[in-house]
Amino acid sequence: MDINLKINNTAARTGDMPAEEFKKYGYKLIDWIAEYLTGVQSMPVLSNVKPGDIKNMLPQHPPERSESMENILQDINRVIMPGITHWNHPGFMAYFNSTSSGPGILAELLSAGLNVNGMLWKTSPSSTELEQVTLDWFRQMLKLDKDFWGIIYDTASVSTMHAIAAARENISGSDIRMKGLVGGSEVNRLRLYASEQVHSSIEKGAITLGIGLEGVRKIPVDNEFKMIPSKLEEAIEEDKKNGWLPFCVVATVGTTSTTSIDPVDEIAGICLREKLWLHVDAAHGGIAALVPEMRHILNGVEKADSLVVNPHKWMFTPVDLSIFFTKKPQVLKQAFSLIPEYLKTSVDSEVENYMDYGVQLGRRFRSLKLWFIIRYFGTDGIIERVREHLRIGKLFASWIDEHPMFERLAPVPLSTTCFRAHPAGMDDEETLNTLNERLMDYVNSTGKVFITHTKLSGKFVIRLVVSGLRTEERHVRLAWEIIQQCLAELLRK
Amino acid sequence: MDINLKINNTAARTGDMPAEEFKKYGYKLIDWIAEYLTGVQSMPVLSNVKPGDIKNMLPQHPPERSESMENILQDINRVIMPGITHWNHPGFMAYFNSTSSGPGILAELLSAGLNVNGMLWKTSPSSTELEQVTLDWFRQMLKLDKDFWGIIYDTASVSTMHAIAAARENISGSDIRMKGLVGGSEVNRLRLYASEQVHSSIEKGAITLGIGLEGVRKIPVDNEFKMIPSKLEEAIEEDKKNGWLPFCVVATVGTTSTTSIDPVDEIAGICLREKLWLHVDAAHGGIAALVPEMRHILNGVEKADSLVVNPHKWMFTPVDLSIFFTKKPQVLKQAFSLIPEYLKTSVDSEVENYMDYGVQLGRRFRSLKLWFIIRYFGTDGIIERVREHLRIGKLFASWIDEHPMFERLAPVPLSTTCFRAHPAGMDDEETLNTLNERLMDYVNSTGKVFITHTKLSGKFVIRLVVSGLRTEERHVRLAWEIIQQCLAELLRK
Numbered sequence: 005m006d007i008n009l010k011i012n013n014t015a016a017r018t019g020d021m022p023a024e025e026f027k028k029y030g031y032k033l034i035d036w037i038a039e040y041l042t043g044v045q046s047m048p049v050l051s052n053v054k055p056g057d058i059k060n061m062l063p064q065h066p067p068e069r070s071e072s073m074e075n076i077l078q079d080i081n082r083v084i085m086p087g088i089t090h091w092n093h094p095g096f097m098a099y100f101n102s103t104s105s106g107p108g109i110l111a112e113l114l115s116a117g118l119n120v121n122g123m124l125w126k127t128s129p130s131s132t133e134l135e136q137v138t139l140d141w142f143r144q145m146l147k148l149d150k151d152f153w154g155i156i157y158d159t160a161s162v163s164t165m166h167a168i169a170a171a172r173e174n175i176s177g178s179d180i181r182m183k184g185l186v187g188g189s190e191v192n193r194l195r196l197y198a199s200e201q202v203h204s205s206i207e208k209g210a211i212t213l214g215i216g217l218e219g220v221r222k223i224p225v226d227n228e229f230k231m232i233p234s235k236l237e238e239a240i241e242e243d244k245k246n247g248w249l250p251f252c253v254v255a256t257v258g259t260t261s262t263t264s265i266d267p268v269d270e271i272a273g274i275c276l277r278e279k280l281w282l283h284v285d286a287a288h289g290g291i292a293a294l295v296p297e298m299r300h301i302l303n304g305v306e307k308a309d310s311l312v313v314n315p316h317k318w319m320f321t322p323v324d325l326s327i328f329f330t331k332k333p334q335v336l337k338q339a340f341s342l343i344p345e346y347l348k349t350s351v352d353s354e355v356e357n358y359m360d361y362g363v364q365l366g367r368r369f370r371s372l373k374l375w376f377i378i379r380y381f382g383t384d385g386i387i388e389r390v391r392e393h394l395r396i397g398k399l400f401a402s403w404i405d406e407h408p409m410f411e412r413l414a415p416v417p418l419s420t421t422c423f424r425a426h427p428a429g430m431d432d433e434e435t436l437n438t439l440n441e442r443l444m445d446y447v448n449s450t451g452k453v454f455i456t457h458t459k460l461s462g463k464f465v466i467r468l469v470v471s472g473l474r475t476e477e478r479h480v481r482l483a484w485e486i487i488q489q490c491l492a493e494l495l496r497k
Numbered sequence: 498m499d500i501n502l503k504i505n506n507t508a509a510r511t512g513d514m515p516a517e518e519f520k521k522y523g524y525k526l527i528d529w530i531a532e533y534l535t536g537v538q539s540m541p542v543l544s545n546v547k548p549g550d551i552k553n554m555l556p557q558h559p560p561e562r563s564e565s566m567e568n569i570l571q572d573i574n575r576v577i578m579p580g581i582t583h584w585n586h587p588g589f590m591a592y593f594n595s596t597s598s599g600p601g602i603l604a605e606l607l608s609a610g611l612n613v614n615g616m617l618w619k620t621s622p623s624s625t626e627l628e629q630v631t632l633d634w635f636r637q638m639l640k641l642d643k644d645f646w647g648i649i650y651d652t653a654s655v656s657t658m659h660a661i662a663a664a665r666e667n668i669s670g671s672d673i674r675m676k677g678l679v680g681g682s683e684v685n686r687l688r689l690y691a692s693e694q695v696h697s698s699i700e701k702g703a704i705t706l707g708i709g710l711e712g713v714r715k716i717p718v719d720n721e722f723k724m725i726p727s728k729l730e731e732a733i734e735e736d737k738k739n740g741w742l743p744f745c746v747v748a749t750v751g752t753t754s755t756t757s758i759d760p761v762d763e764i765a766g767i768c769l770r771e772k773l774w775l776h777v778d779a780a781h782g783g784i785a786a787l788v789p790e791m792r793h794i795l796n797g798v799e800k801a802d803s804l805v806v807n808p809h810k811w812m813f814t815p816v817d818l819s820i821f822f823t824k825k826p827q828v829l830k831q832a833f834s835l836i837p838e839y840l841k842t843s844v845d846s847e848v849e850n851y852m853d854y855g856v857q858l859g860r861r862f863r864s865l866k867l868w869f870i871i872r873y874f875g876t877d878g879i880i881e882r883v884r885e886h887l888r889i890g891k892l893f894a895s896w897i898d899e900h901p902m903f904e905r906l907a908p909v910p911l912s913t914t915c916f917r918a919h920p921a922g923m924d925d926e927e928t929l930n931t932l933n934e935r936l937m938d939y940v941n942s943t944g945k946v947f948i949t950h951t952k953l954s955g956k957f958v959i960r961l962v963v964s965g966l967r968t969e970e971r972h973v974r975l976a977w978e979i980i981q982q983c984l985a986e987l988l989r990k
Contacts, residue, residue: 018881018882018885018969019966019967019969020534020598020599020813020966020967021598021599021600021873023531023532023534023535024531025599026527026530026531026534026599026602026603027527027528027531029599029603030523030524030527030530030531030603030606031523031524031527033603033606033607033610034519034520034523034524034527034606035520036610037519037523037606037607037610038516038517038519038520038523039516040610040611041513041516041519041610042516050619051619051621051622051623053622055618055622055844055847055848056626057622057626058622058623058626058627059626059629059630062626062627062630064630064633065634065637066634066635066637066638066871066872066876067871067872067875067876068875068876068877069875069877069878070872070873070874070875070877070878071872071873071875073600073603073873075872076600076868076869076872076873080607083623084611084623084627084865085623086623087621087622087623087624087626088611088613088621088623089613089619089620089621089622090613091611091612091613091614091620091621092611092612099620099839099840102612102614102859103612104609104610104611104612105513105514106513106514106518106519106522107514107566107569108609109519109606109609109610109612110519110522110523110526110566112605112606112608112609113523113526113527113530113602113605113606113609114526114530114573115605115815116597116601116602116605116606116815117526117529117530117533117534117597117602118533118577118581118584118585118597119584119585119595119596119597119602119815119816120581120582120583120584121584121595121816125548126543126544126582127582127584127592128544128580128581128582128584129544129546129548129550129551129580129582130544130551130576130577130578130579130580130581131580133549133550133551133552133555133580134551134555134577136552137552137555140557141558141559142559144558144559145559158651158857158859159857159858159859160858160859161856161857161858161859162856162857165705165856169705172707180704180707180709181704181709181710182709182710182711183709183711184678184686184687184703184707184708184709184710184711184712185677185678185679185707185708185709186678186679186685186686186687186707186708186709186712192679193677193679194677194679203837204835204836204837204840204858205856205858207835208833208835208856208858209856210677211674211832211833211835212658212662212705212706212833212856213705213706213707214665214673214677214678214679214706214707214708215677215678215679215707216673216674216675216676216677216678216679217674217675217677218675218676218677219677219679260837260839261838261839316859320513322608322609322612323612323614323859323860323861324859324861326859339704340701340704340705342697342700342701342704343697344696344697344753345754345950345951345952346592346753346754346949346950346951346960347592347697350938351548354548355548363654363655363658363698363701363702363705364651364652364654364655365652365653365654365697365698365701366595366651366652366653366654366809366816366817366819367816368816368817372577375569376569378559378560379559379560379563379564379568379569380514380563380564380566380569381563382560382561382562382563382564383559383560383561384561384562384563385562385563388511389511392511445843456839457838457839458838458839459838467839473512473513474512474513476511476512
């Protein structure tokens with residue numbers, strides 16, 4: 005017996021998990037996920053553990069000896085699940101949602117199994133070419149011109165950082181790649197423009213790229229939270245007079261707080277005149293533009309230099325998968341291409357090596373997800389699902405509008421409603437803010453729905469987003485009932 | 498019949514893949530991967546398709562109608578496989594290898610199924626806390642001080658970019674986050690130091706961060722390709738005299754061409770004296786340091802400010818998973834933390850929100866891979882596998898040393914051998930370069946082994962790396978036989 009044990013241990017010390025074991029636990033995990041996705045709606049959407057609870061269930065030291073897959077899988081339910089906030093839950097109506105789908109999950113499984121690094125064409129031609137083809141499919145789905153060239157990055161934050169880096173590289177007469185920005189008598193201080201409602205990733209990009217937070221000038225918005233083009237023009241004029249060098253504008257199609265749609269076409273006109281790089285951040289909203297009657301939200305994009313859209317937000321793609329399109333891939337390449345000897349191949353002049361277009365050398369085989377999802381749902385199926393979300397989103401907004409104790413605080417161009425409770429006679433803003441924060445927390449504590457907030461002109465505003473694959477009218481109807489009940493209870497207290 | 502079709506189509510237009518279908522194709526894919534990993538050694542390791550071959554097998558337009566999973570999975574063999582270069586193949590001895598393992602693949606499957614975004618503690622406490630615990634396990638496995646704080650990024654390129662960004666933020670008296678680098682009278686031009694053998698990602702990081710390629714000064718190496726500390730000191734002195742501002746040094750433990758180990762301890766002494774941020778790039782080599790008798794390659798790391806080690810290179814983890822440790826997380830946070838209203842939570846002061854420490858907001862649940870892999874193999878099992886690679890790597894080097902027609906061109910501190918054919922009497926370097934390039938291509942054309950090259954002092958050098966989970970002595974022995982045969986045939990021609 006002791007001898008057997010030793011033999012087993014030795015055998016376990018080289019190579020991978022045996023195929024039979026992989027199959028056995030692979031099936032178990034597939035079953036577990038199928039059951040999870042079917043049953044997720046009856047779980048509390050927001051985890052209610054306390055800080056440290058999960059950590060306390062885990063050993064402080066790594067195991068020296070191999071543990072069985074049986075034990076490891078059991079710990080998913082015991083340790084991991086209590087601390088999961090269920091992004092897949094139909095009641096997850098917070099932030100911008102991201103839901104996984106069957107075909108997306110299976111594509112990730114395949115990607116992990118093949119485990120290729122698509123840094124070069126040669127390191128897996130299928131990775132590069134499937135990326136090219138699926139991005140061309142997606143370009144057609146978005147009705148974008150043929151001159152939009154695409155690449156998959158991990159997140160919109162990284163896509164946007166590359167957009168700003170390309171805009172920086174594109175400054176004429178500069179040599180920022182070689183000389184950097186520091187001590188540069190050659191260029192004035194750079195200025196990038198975006199609306200007051202722009203996502204924080206634009207500022208993170210500016211910090212990273214050495215432009216600094218002061219290099220981002222926020223342009224005022226109108227009462228629908230859209231950038232005011234005349235204010236953009238004024239800001240550019242003023243900055244030029246004061247020695248700044250304007251170089252880039254970010255227009256947002258679907259801002260994070262309210263999903264407001266900046267007037268891309270008008271902004272594009274200004275950018276053309278001023279020779280500024282125009283980047284369109286449609287990370288969330290771009291997916292709505294797949295629906296033909298919604299395509300207008302991207303009007304003007306044909307004049308933009310770059311665009312980001314995230315299938316991992318509203319196209320049922322497991323994180324991460326962000327699509328970046330640009331009409332000037334050569335500028336991106338000029339900024340980032342660096343080919344050390346050990347990465348040179350004999351076909352470099354004939355093929356696309358995606359490593360040339362960004363910071364990251366390692367590249368997962370992400371296009372498999374796009375390929376599986378577009379084929380499995382079909383473009384019609386994707387459109388129908390998004391169209392249904394838009395319908396339900398507007399339905400919820402109409403309930404808010406009709407109810408005397410609630411008010412809507414922003415237009416609903418997509419499927420996100422910004423609202424608050426506003427009982428008759430309660431007009432002190434502080435009191436209203438406190439009430440609505442308590443209302444949100446109370447609603448979230450039911451475990452049936454998860455909603456988040458933002459602030460608009462100092463007002464605490466609740467956001468409800470409909471973009472989950474499993475979210476149907478009945479779930480939003482339930483959310484609405486819970487919101488009303490919670491408010492009634494809070495007011496009774 | 499027509500009516501049925503319509504009903505089916507309508508049904509397919511909302512919601513996810515049904516659970517039964519997910520299970521059926523999930524099992525099929527699990528079987529496919531098990532078979533693939535068992536049979537991969539009999540496939541040609543390097544894809545031999547021509548540019549465009551894969552693209553030509555794919556439709557030019559996306560499908561409007563939903564396709565069956567059956568068809569989609571069939572296309573894996575038909576379309577995808579011919580264009581796969583098999584990183585999982587035991588004969589993949591190119592670049593720095595990355596192999597997936599059973600537990601790693603299953604963890605990715607679970608991560609895609611749960612699909613949480615760990616940007617905030619609240620958005621899934623298990624994601625944040627499992628990351629904290631598994632990184633602490635890994636810290637113990639590497640015998641690092643307790644004051645090393647960790648975070649998982651996607652790739653070493655991104656880890657290193659964050660290291661340099663933290664170094665930049667750490668420059669005393671500067672306000673780069675706010676003011677940027679441009680037009681800055683406050684700071685001189687920044688200079689970062691690394692050896693001539695450093696990875697290209699350091700230069701990409703410098704471009705991205707606005708430091709510029711000229712901001713990277715390459716320090717000469719000795720005849721073992723290690724940075725010469727006295728040359729580093731001289732360079733710093735010279736730069737200071739000429740108005741540069743030295744701010745960071747990158748030491749490499751396992752350079753890409755030869756796996757040379759920079760003398761971290763000596764370099765750390767210089768950094769302490771000069772108050773420079775020391776980043777240690779051990780993306781590949783750090784895994785070797787898990788083996789107790791090899792831990793010395795990290796000597797001096799306790800004086801470093803940051804360190805990167807990639808489990809997705811040599812620890813059987815599917816891409817992507819790069820671990821970044823730093824003793825100064827507060828500097829990283831100071832550089833990158835930006836908390837818009839819509840991401841504020843009531844527990845922010847009590848918990849770690851990993852989004853505060855980098856560019857990326859979206860964060861996959863990557864720590865599941867570490868958790869599964871460390872538990873399934875055990876720390877002993879991981880050590881044994883890496884130790885075996887080190888043994889085989891040195892065995893191969895000994896064969897090169899003993900053979901009169903080959904020569905070794907660099908020491909073998911880890912498991913990578915740099916060598917070339919050098920037949921007696923053939924001493925013209927051009928001729929030798931051509932011969933060795935042809936030899937490499939010829940070996941790769943057999944489909945049994947995939948090796949790549951680098952250049953050392955103008956010489957074309959073949960690299961053979963032993964770090965794949967499925968690579969055993971017999972595979973390296975076979976590679977060696979093929980190399981000798983191919984050389985003999987080339988010389989006969």
